[in-house]
Amino acid sequence: xxxxxxxxxxxxxxxxxxxxxxxxxxxxxxxxxxxxxxxxxxxxxxxxxxxxxxxxxxxxxxxxxxxxxxxxxxxxxxxxxxxxxxxxxxxxx
Numbered sequence: 001x002x003x004x005x006x007x008x009x010x011x012x013x014x015x016x017x018x019x020x021x022x023x024x025x026x027x028x029x030x031x032x033x034x035x036x037x038x039x040x041x042x043x044x045x046x047x048x049x050x051x052x053x054x055x056x057x058x059x060x061x062x063x064x065x066x067x068x069x070x071x072x073x074x075x076x077x078x079x080x081x082x083x084x085x086x087x088x089x090x091x092x093x
Contacts, residue, residue, distance in 0.1 A: 037090040049086045053079065 036042030041049060057079060060071035 040090045
């Protein structure tokens with residue numbers, strides 16, 4: 001054999017970007033907003049979580065004077081973030 005002989009190219013050559021795109025496409029199959037995964041809850045878990053997250057807000061509103069007002073103001077900062085994380089799809093984490 002001569003030293004100038006080139007090694008044969010792999011039969012299936014793709015770029016890293018193409019591999020990443022295929023991996024993303026495969027990961028989206030069967031993962032919807034309502035599906036439970038390892039890191040998210042299913043529909044029932046999300047509904048229960050929403051009720052549990054809403055209970056302190058209702059308690060703050062009931063006891064509005066004086067500390068309830070502070071709780072309501074703080075909760076309107078925390079509450080949307082908690083609901084957004086709770087209802088986020090698994091492929092967008």
